[in-house]
Amino acid sequence: MTNQELFEEAKKARLQAYTPYSHFQVGAALLTRSGKVYHGCNIENAAYTPTNCAERTAFFQAVYEGERAFEKIAIVGAKEGEEPTNVCAPCGVCRQVMREFCSPEDFCILLADGKGGIKEWKLRELLPCGFGPEDLGE
Numbered sequence: 001m002t003n004q005e006l007f008e009e010a011k012k013a014r015l016q017a018y019t020p021y022s023h024f025q026v027g028a029a030l031l032t033r034s035g036k037v038y039h040g041c042n043i044e045n046a047a048y049t050p051t052n053c054a055e056r057t058a059f060f061q062a063v064y065e066g067e068r069a070f071e072k073i074a075i076v077g078a079k080e081g082e083e084p085t086n087v088c089a090p091c092g093v094c095r096q097v098m099r100e101f102c103s104p105e106d107f108c109i110l111l112a113d114g115k116g117g118i119k120e121w122k123l124r125e126l127l128p129c130g131f132g133p134e135d136l137g138e
C-alpha cells in the first residue's frame with residue numbers, strides 16, 4: 001500500500017469522527033506488517049477528558065484483534081467541513097501508545113505537509129528518547 005493510499009484511508013476514517021465539542025475531526029489509518037489496515041477516528045465526551053484520539057482508536061482496535069506488528073500510520077485532521085491539508089501531529093499520549101508497539105527507528109507516521117503533500121516521519125523524530133517496554137526489562 002502506498003503512502004497516498006494510506007492517507008486516503010485516513011481521510012475516510014475521519015468521516016466517522018464524533019466531535020460535538022471541538023468540531024475538529026481526525027482520522028487515522030494504521031497499516032500492519034501483514035498488510036491489513038485498521039481505521040480510527042476521534043471520539044469525544046461531554047466530560048472532555050475521556051476523549052479518545054483517532055490514533056489510539058486505530059491502535060486499540062488492532063491490538064484487540066491480535067495485531068502486534070505495525071508498519072506505518074497516516075493521520076489527517078481538520079475542522080468539520082474543511083479539507084485536512086494542514087499538519088495534524090499526534091498528541092504526546094498517542095506517541096507513547098505507538099512507542100509501546102513500534103520500533104522508534106522503523107515505524108513511520110504520515111502527516112500532511114501543509115503544502116498539498118505528505119511528509120513521512122519516523123517515530124524516533126516525533127518521540128526522541130522515549131520510554132518503552134525495554135526500560136522495564138520487557
Ligand SMILES: O=c1ccn([C@H]2C[C@H](O)[C@@H](CO)O2)c(=O)[nH]1
Nearest residue numbers: 022024026042053054089090091
Ligand atoms: O492527533 C490528534 C490530535 C487531536 N485529536 C482530537 C482530540 C480531540 O477530539 C480533538 C481536538 O483536540 O482532536 C486526535 O484525535 N488526534
